[in-house]
Amino acid sequence: MPAAVSSLDLVEPVLAGKPRAIARLISRVEAGEAECRPALEQIYRRxxxxxxxxxxxxxxxxxxxxxxxxxxxxxxxxxxxxxxxxxxxxxxxxxxxxxxxxxxxxxxxxxxxxxxxxxxxxxxxxxxxxxxxxxxxxxxxxxxxxxxxxxxxxxxxxxxxxxxxxxxxxxxxxxxxxxxxxxxxxxxxxxxxxxxxxxxxxxxxxxxxxxxxxxxxxxxxxxxxxxxxxxxxxxxxxxxxxxxxxxxxxxxxxxxxxxxMEGRRRVIARTRMLKTAENILHDRFEKQHDGKVSSLIERVVTRELNPHTAATELIAALKSEP
Amino acid sequence: MTVPSNVIRVLIAKVGLDGHDRGVKIVARCLRDAGMDVIYTGLHRTPEEVVAAAVQEDVDILGISILSGAHMTVFPKVIDLLKQHEAEDILLVGGGVMPDEDVGALKEIGVAEVLLQDTPPQAIVDAVRRLVEARGPR
The missing domain is CATH 3.40.50.300 (P-loop containing nucleotide triphosphate hydrolases)
Known part of the structure; x- marks a missing residue:
C-alpha cells in the first residue's frame, strides 16, 4: 500500500486537473484535516x-x-x-x-x-x-x-x-x-x-x-x-x-x-471569511472549553445567568487565553 | 454539532445485466445507519463507469454486488481498472451470490473481502470498518 501523500505534493496534480488528486484533497478538507491548509492556501491563489x-x-x-x-x-x-x-x-x-x-x-x-x-x-x-x-x-x-x-x-x-x-x-x-x-x-x-x-x-x-x-x-x-x-x-x-x-x-x-460580478465575489469572500471564523470559534468552544461550557449551561438552567451573559463570559474566557 | 472527521465513504454498485437491487439498498441503508457516506450509482453499470466514479468520489470502499454469476469476469476487470487509475488504495469488496470456491480465487486476485448473501448487516458494517482501519490513513 502506498504511503500517505502530503497535501502539498497534491497541489501540482490538482492544478493539472488530475481527478485523483482533486478527489483526495476534497476528502481531506471534508475531514477537517489541518495538514491540508497550506496546500489550500496555494490552491486559492489560482x-x-x-x-x-x-x-x-x-x-x-x-x-x-x-x-x-x-x-x-x-x-x-x-x-x-x-x-x-x-x-x-x-x-x-x-x-x-x-x-x-x-x-x-x-x-x-x-x-x-x-x-x-x-x-x-x-x-x-x-x-x-x-x-x-x-x-x-x-x-x-x-x-x-x-x-x-x-x-x-x-x-x-x-x-x-x-x-x-x-x-x-x-x-x-x-x-x-x-x-x-x-x-x-x-x-x-x-x-x-x-x-x-x-x-x-x-x-x-x-x-x-x-x-x-x-x-x-x-x-x-x-x-x-x-x-x-x-x-x-x-x-x-x-x-x-x-x-x-x-x-x-x-x-x-x-x-x-x-x-x-465583483459585487458577488465580494459577498462570497465575506461570507466565507465570517462563516469560517464562526466555525473556528465553535470548534474551540466544543474542544477546549468543555468544562467551561457545561458549568455555564448549569448556571443558565438554574436561571443564575441569562444565555446572553453566559455567552459573553464564554468569549471573555477565550480572550484571556495565551 | 461538531464536524465529524474521517467519515468512511463507500460506493455501492451493481454491474452488468443484473436487475436485483433490493440487497444493495439494504446494505446501503445499514452502512448509512452506521454513520458512513454511501454513494449508490444505480443498476446496469459498466466496470469503467464504476471505477471512474469511485476515483472521483475518493471512496474508501468500492462494493460491487453481483447476483448474475458474472463475478469471475467483472472483478478481474475492476481490479485491472483500479490499477490503471493508480487507485489500489480503494478497497474492493464483493457481495452477492457466488460459489465458495470462487471466493478464494477472488481474494487471490486482490478483492479485499467477499460478503455472501447470508451475511448479517452488522457483520457488513464491521468488515468495512476493519478493512479501512487495516489500510490506515492515505
Missing part, C-alpha cells in the same frame, strides 16, 4: 477562472436529471465541467445516501467531467460544509463551469446565494398555488427560473404563476440589467436544455459587463 452556478429546488424537482442533460449540452463546446451534488446527512447516525450520480452515469466516462457527491454533515443551509473548498479545488484544476446542486430545499435554505455567481431555481409543476411564488426565501434568489417536467399538463399553470410573480417584482423594483427568465424544460423529452445553458452563459456576461 482560483477565480470558473463560472460557479448553483442549482436549487425542492426534493424531486428533477435537479439531478436536468444537470445530467445540462452537462451533456455544455460539453458540446469543449468546456470542462464539474458537478458538486449535495445530499443530506442523517441527523441521527451522521451517515448519508448520496444518490445524485444515479442520474448522471452517462457522464462518468467523460474525462472533461468531474462529479463529486457531498453530504451536508450538519450544515443547515442546503450545502455541505466543505463546498467552498471543493469549488476552489475544481476551479484551480481548470474546470470552466462548476455546477453546485444543493440538497432538496424547502423554503429557506439559501446558502447557495453566497457560494455561486448564478442561481438557477427549479420548480416542478403541481406543488402549491400562486401564493407559494411570492413567499420570501428560495423563490427570491433566482437569477433564472426553470419549470421542470414541462411534458406534464399542469406545467403551464406553474409557468404562468412564476411569470406573473416576476411581473410584480418588475413593477416594484423597476428596470435592471438582468431580466429574470422563466424557462420550461423537459428532461424526459430533452427540451429546453439548450435555452437554459444559453441563459446561464448570458447571465455570466451580464454580471461581467455590469460590474456586478
Amino acid at each position: 482560483t477565480g477562472g470558473a463560472h460557479v452556478v448553483g442549482v436549487t429546488g425542492v426534493a424531486g424537482s428533477g435537479k439531478s436529471t436536468l444537470l445530467d442533460q445540462l452537462v451533456l449540452e455544455a460539453r458540446k463546446s469543449e468546456r470542462k465541467i464539474a458537478v458538486i451534488a449535495v445530499d443530506p446527512s442523517s441527523p441521527f447516525s451522521g451517515g448519508s445516501i448520496l444518490g445524485d450520480r444515479i442520474r448522471m452515469n452517462e457522464l462518468s466516462l467523460d474525462p472533461g467531467v468531474f462529479i463529486r457527491s457531498m453530504a451536508t454533515r450538519g450544515a443547515m443551509g442546503g450545502l455541505a460544509r466543505a463546498t467552498h473548498e471543493a469549488v476552489d479545488l475544481l476551479d484551480a484544476g481548470g474546470f470552466d463551469l462548476i455546477l453546485i446542486e444543493t440538497v432538496g430545499v424547502g423554503q429557506d435554505e439559501i446558502d447557495i446565494v453566497r457560494a455561486a455567481h448564478t442561481i438557477v431555481v427549479i420548480s416542478a409543476p403541481g406543488l402549491g398555488d400562486d401564493i407559494q411564488t411570492i413567499k420570501a426565501g428560495v423563490m427570491e434568489i433566482a437569477d433564472i427560473h426553470v419549470v421542470s417536467k414541462c411534458d406534464r399538463p399542469d406545467a403551464n399553470k406553474t409557468l404562468k404563476e412564476l411569470k406573473s410573480m416576476l411581473t410584480l417584482g418588475f413593477a416594484l423594483r423597476g428596470e435592471s440589467a438582468w431580466q429574470i427568465p422563466v424557462l420550461a424544460t423537459s428532461s424526459a423529452k430533452r427540451e429546453g436544455i439548450g435555452e437554459l445553458l444559453a441563459a446561464i452563459d448570458r447571465h455570466r456576461r451580464t454580471l461581467d459587463d455590469s460590474g456586478e
Whole structure:
C-alpha cells in the first residue's frame, strides 16, 4: 500500500486537473484535516477562472436529471465541467445516501467531467460544509463551469446565494398555488427560473404563476440589467436544455459587463471569511472549553445567568487565553 | 454539532445485466445507519463507469454486488481498472451470490473481502470498518 501523500505534493496534480488528486484533497478538507491548509492556501491563489452556478429546488424537482442533460449540452463546446451534488446527512447516525450520480452515469466516462457527491454533515443551509473548498479545488484544476446542486430545499435554505455567481431555481409543476411564488426565501434568489417536467399538463399553470410573480417584482423594483427568465424544460423529452445553458452563459456576461460580478465575489469572500471564523470559534468552544461550557449551561438552567451573559463570559474566557 | 472527521465513504454498485437491487439498498441503508457516506450509482453499470466514479468520489470502499454469476469476469476487470487509475488504495469488496470456491480465487486476485448473501448487516458494517482501519490513513 502506498504511503500517505502530503497535501502539498497534491497541489501540482490538482492544478493539472488530475481527478485523483482533486478527489483526495476534497476528502481531506471534508475531514477537517489541518495538514491540508497550506496546500489550500496555494490552491486559492489560482482560483477565480470558473463560472460557479448553483442549482436549487425542492426534493424531486428533477435537479439531478436536468444537470445530467445540462452537462451533456455544455460539453458540446469543449468546456470542462464539474458537478458538486449535495445530499443530506442523517441527523441521527451522521451517515448519508448520496444518490445524485444515479442520474448522471452517462457522464462518468467523460474525462472533461468531474462529479463529486457531498453530504451536508450538519450544515443547515442546503450545502455541505466543505463546498467552498471543493469549488476552489475544481476551479484551480481548470474546470470552466462548476455546477453546485444543493440538497432538496424547502423554503429557506439559501446558502447557495453566497457560494455561486448564478442561481438557477427549479420548480416542478403541481406543488402549491400562486401564493407559494411570492413567499420570501428560495423563490427570491433566482437569477433564472426553470419549470421542470414541462411534458406534464399542469406545467403551464406553474409557468404562468412564476411569470406573473416576476411581473410584480418588475413593477416594484423597476428596470435592471438582468431580466429574470422563466424557462420550461423537459428532461424526459430533452427540451429546453439548450435555452437554459444559453441563459446561464448570458447571465455570466451580464454580471461581467455590469460590474456586478465583483459585487458577488465580494459577498462570497465575506461570507466565507465570517462563516469560517464562526466555525473556528465553535470548534474551540466544543474542544477546549468543555468544562467551561457545561458549568455555564448549569448556571443558565438554574436561571443564575441569562444565555446572553453566559455567552459573553464564554468569549471573555477565550480572550484571556495565551 | 461538531464536524465529524474521517467519515468512511463507500460506493455501492451493481454491474452488468443484473436487475436485483433490493440487497444493495439494504446494505446501503445499514452502512448509512452506521454513520458512513454511501454513494449508490444505480443498476446496469459498466466496470469503467464504476471505477471512474469511485476515483472521483475518493471512496474508501468500492462494493460491487453481483447476483448474475458474472463475478469471475467483472472483478478481474475492476481490479485491472483500479490499477490503471493508480487507485489500489480503494478497497474492493464483493457481495452477492457466488460459489465458495470462487471466493478464494477472488481474494487471490486482490478483492479485499467477499460478503455472501447470508451475511448479517452488522457483520457488513464491521468488515468495512476493519478493512479501512487495516489500510490506515492515505
